[in-house]
Amino acid sequence: xxxxLTAANTMRTTHIESVKTENPTTKTYTFTDKQCAKAKxxxxxxxxxxxxxxxxxxxxxxxxxxVSVTVxxxxxxxxxxxxxxxxxxxxxxxxxxxxxxxxxxKVLLVGGGTGTAPLLYLAKQLxxxxxxxxxxxxxxxxxxxxxxxxxxxxxxxxxxxxxxDGTYGLKCLATxxxxxxxxxxxxxxxxVVYACGPERMIREVFNLTEKYHVHMxxxxxxxxxxxxxxxxxxxxGKYRVCKDGPVFNSAQLREVKDELGISKLGFDGNRxxx
Amino acid sequence: xxxxxxxxxLAGLELxxxxxxxxxxxGYSPESLQRIAEVGAGAVVTKSVGLNPRMGYPNPTVVQVNxxxxxxxxxxxxxxxEYASEISFTKTVITVPLIVSVYGYSAEEYAEVAKTAAKAGxxxxxxxxxxxxxxxxxxxxxxxxxxxxxxxxxxxxxTSKPVIVKLSPNVTDIVELARAATKAGxxxxxxxxxxxxxxxxxxxxxxxxxxxxGGLSGPAIKPIALRAVYDIYEQVDTSIxxxxxITTWQDAVEFLLAGASAVQIGTAxxxxxxxxxxxxxxxxxxxxxxxxxxxxxEIVGQAHRS
Numbered sequence: 001x002x003x004x005l006t007a008a009n010t011m012r013t014t015h016i017e018s019v020k021t022e023n024p025t026t027k028t029y030t031f032t033d034k035q036c037a038k039a040k041x042x043x044x045x046x047x048x049x050x051x052x053x054x055x056x057x058x059x060x061x062x063x064x065x066x067v068s069v070t071v072x073x074x075x076x077x078x079x080x081x082x083x084x085x086x087x088x089x090x091x092x093x094x095x096x097x098x099x100x101x102x103x104x105x106k107v108l109l110v111g112g113g114t115g116t117a118p119l120l121y122l123a124k125q126l127x128x129x130x131x132x133x134x135x136x137x138x139x140x141x142x143x144x145x146x147x148x149x150x151x152x153x154x155x156x157x158x159x160x161x162x163x164x165d166g167t168y169g170l171k172c173l174a175t176x177x178x179x180x181x182x183x184x185x186x187x188x189x190x191x192v193v194y195a196c197g198p199e200r201m202i203r204e205v206f207n208l209t210e211k212y213h214v215h216m217x218x219x220x221x222x223x224x225x226x227x228x229x230x231x232x233x234x235x236x237g238k239y240r241v242c243k244d245g246p247v248f249n250s251a252q253l254r255e256v257k258d259e260l261g262i263s264k265l266g267f268d269g270n271r272x273x274x
Numbered sequence: 275x276x277x278x279x280x281x282x283x284l285a286g287l288e289l290x291x292x293x294x295x296x297x298x299x300x301g302y303s304p305e306s307l308q309r310i311a312e313v314g315a316g317a318v319v320t321k322s323v324g325l326n327p328r329m330g331y332p333n334p335t336v337v338q339v340n341x342x343x344x345x346x347x348x349x350x351x352x353x354x355x356e357y358a359s360e361i362s363f364t365k366t367v368i369t370v371p372l373i374v375s376v377y378g379y380s381a382e383e384y385a386e387v388a389k390t391a392a393k394a395g396x397x398x399x400x401x402x403x404x405x406x407x408x409x410x411x412x413x414x415x416x417x418x419x420x421x422x423x424x425x426x427x428x429x430x431x432x433t434s435k436p437v438i439v440k441l442s443p444n445v446t447d448i449v450e451l452a453r454a455a456t457k458a459g460x461x462x463x464x465x466x467x468x469x470x471x472x473x474x475x476x477x478x479x480x481x482x483x484x485x486x487x488g489g490l491s492g493p494a495i496k497p498i499a500l501r502a503v504y505d506i507y508e509q510v511d512t513s514i515x516x517x518x519x520i521t522t523w524q525d526a527v528e529f530l531l532a533g534a535s536a537v538q539i540g541t542a543x544x545x546x547x548x549x550x551x552x553x554x555x556x557x558x559x560x561x562x563x564x565x566x567x568x569x570x571x572e573i574v575g576q577a578h579r580s
Contacts, residue, residue, distance in 0.1 A: 006545075009338045013477035046333075050478045054333035089478055093338075226336040228544040231347060232300035232321065238309040240300070243544075267329040269302040269321070270352040 008035060009228055011048060011091045017066060019086060023143045026114060027082055028060060028070045033092045036067035040099035041122035042219055042247040045069065046227045048091025049084070053077035056224040056242070058196070059095065060117035061124075067092075070117035070146070096227050097246045100217055105191035106132035108181055110205050112174055112197020113139055116146045118219055119196050127154040132188065134181060135159035138174025138201065142167035175204040182212040190214055199274045203261025206253050218253060219246045222264055233265060279562050280316075280555055282570045284513045284535040285436035285462035287371040287398055289316040291555045292530065292570050296517050296540030297322055297375035297400060297440070298347065304364040310543075311368040314551035316536065318368065320361075322375040322402040323391070325383050327353040337473045337482045342492030342519070343541055344471045346485035349377060354387045361394035371397040373438065381425045385432035392433040399435060401425065401460075404442030404467035416442035416467070419454035426458035438515065440464040441506075443498055452506040464515040464538060465502040469495050492541040493519045500532050507533020507575050521546060523557020530558075530570060531577040 012033060020028040036045050039059045047069065048054045055077045057069040073082045084090070100122050107130050111119040116137055126133055133156045139145045141163050151159050160177045161169030170177060174197070181190060193216040195205045202218045209216040222234035222241040229243030237256035239245060253260055266272040280291035294317035300306040301321045310318055330350025337344050351357065364372055374396035378384035388399045403416035403425060415421045422439070429437050439455040441448055443466040452463055468489025473482045481487075499518025506514055516534030520526055521542040529537045542550045558570065567573055 006338065009544075011334075011337060011475070011482065013475055048334055048482070050475075050480055052332075053484075054335075091334075091475065091478075091482070225330075225333060225347065226345070226544070228336070229547075230299050230343075230541065230544045231336065231345075232302045232306055233350070235300070235303050235306050238305040240306075265302065268327040268350050268352050270327060270356055 008095060009093055011093050013089055013091050015087045015089055016084060017086065019084070022070060022146055025144065026070060026072045026146065028068055029081070030066050030068040031090065031092070032065050033067050034065050036092060036095050037062045037065050039067065039095035041125055042099035042118055043095040043097050044246060045092055045094030045096065046224070047081070048093075049077055049080050050089060050091065052080045054091070056221075056227060058118040058219065058246070059121060061121050070114055072114045093227060096242055098244070100194055100219070100247050101249070102126065102129065103192050104129040104131070106130065106189065108134045108136070108178075108190045108193045110136045110174055110178060110193060110195040110197070110201070111138070112201040113144060114146065115195075115197030115219070119194060120147045120150060122194060123151060123154045130156075132156050132190070134190070136162065136174050136177055136181070138162045138197065140164045145169075173204070174201060175208065178205060179208055182208055182214055192216065195219070200261045206250070206257070206260060209250065210254075215250050216253070217247050217249050220248060221246070223267060233269075235265065236260070279569050280559060282535050282574070284515065285398055285438055287317060287373075287436060289536050290370065291316040292536035292558065293526065293551050293554050294373070294515065294536060294538045295319055296538035297402065298345075299540040299543055302351075302360075304360055304367055307364050307372070308367045310548055310551070311370045313548045314555055315370060315539075317371040317373060319373040319400055319538065320375050321351060322349050322377045323351045323354050323357045323387060324349065324377045325354060325387055327351065327356065332484045334482050334484060337488070339471070339473055339490070340494065342490050342494035343544070344473050344483065344488040344490050345468070346483045346488030348485060354390045358390055358394035361391060361396055365395035373398045373400050375400045375402050375440070376429075377402040378425075381428035384425050385428040388429045388437070389432040392435040396435060398438055398461075399429065399433065400438040400440050400464060401429060402440055402467070404440050404444075416451065417445050419450055422451060422454050423458040426455050426460050430459040436461040438462045438464055440467050440517075441502070442467050443495070443502055443518070444470045448502045449505050449509045452510045452512065456510050456512045460512065462513040462515060462535075463506060464517050465506055466495075466499045466518050469498060491519065492545070493521055495519045496525060500528055503529055503534050504532040504577065508578060520554070521550070523554045523561065526554045526558055527561050527573070530573050531575070533575040533578065535574055
């Protein structure tokens, strides 16, 4: 067996080092794991919540020997995770998947909800190399906007916030201010858009980047089991999100546009709406 | 690559090369199967499909151990009624034989699913009578010559397509089961399914898999699978799909020498990527040339000549 996969895929148990409440529904968990601490922006890990479940989570940050993930309480597994405290035991596999392509041009990041987490990690790296770094963040309501304070100093212009209920920033979806930015021409023209968030948002970002001929990369989410490209649970078109992704570029998204933002496989392998 | 040298037939199926995608790996969606066919597999076997949809088990469903992977997916599948259209569509996008893996809770169920699969376009069915982690289907049948005979007979009566039986290694004497399946009309055998296993985490003092027990695959089980193929070839007149831990061309050659007409590859897709098919076929071709064999057919069972 290839050593790289063997090392990453071996489950390690570790203690939760800290839990930070980001907002009423979202917490960030940090734990020591040397391998995941080497993860690149866009990669994910599989987190074992003993006796409950094992779930894929994008990596939000790494520091020295620690890794952080940001989790919204949505289902059974994430609700259980939200009950867990410092020094509780979790299992970790990973890091898995590919990562965002780094660039030195003019970039725009579009994050929806907790999809902002891996983009914050990406922004930290891009801030060093890029000429323009813009950020659009969308959430349902003010309380769910994430990492505003951390993002601001990384961007070359103030991040744009949108909320569906209008409690902060613009009252619209994240994709609305996107069109104006994409329409810019000349010196400020955006070279690459990076997106992570609800898949319908990603679909809309894809439609707009296609319209304005701007390259994009998106991190996708699917039901996952093995995390190593074997079981086929997470396929989109011919791609396995866990192994060929989770980051896909414009050319690949074009190949899967019949499914992107439309359908995915359920637990029984049946096609269900996204 | 001289594809003629690599071609072989098994259960009446013409294989362009002696590698196939093993059941349970990818193999839900037509696009996945198409991709595997395009990267060089000589045939593809789908994930196991039953009469009714199944959600499978909660995660963890896969855990890595030394030299292998233990899985207990729990046979997630959309049910044959739903899956039939995927079978039909897959047939329009691949040119290699499409083998549909079938499971059931009774001989009648196996027969009904097999019949529907064949009608939808399956070139053959592979009976999963050896799943080590779902009760009342799989191993219970694959460990009992009487039940196995009944299931194979029922399926043979329901379809004219070749019937392959995937045997369990979790038995005292695999030859006895191989003989029963062959006598009942099986056109070929796949040896072997995963080996019943468990992983326990010391820190939490808990089994890792949500289903507690699962099936071990990968390099750890290769010598066991190789022995099973060797024993069956020696004592039963049938064609064999070798399966269990095949990762390199050397592994594939060893299975052919032991008596397999072709091999199935699964776990190595994770450890070596889907390009494993091409790599194995290239290696087998080079081996044939070096040893001055004209065809894969000439080396099947060669290890028995002494």
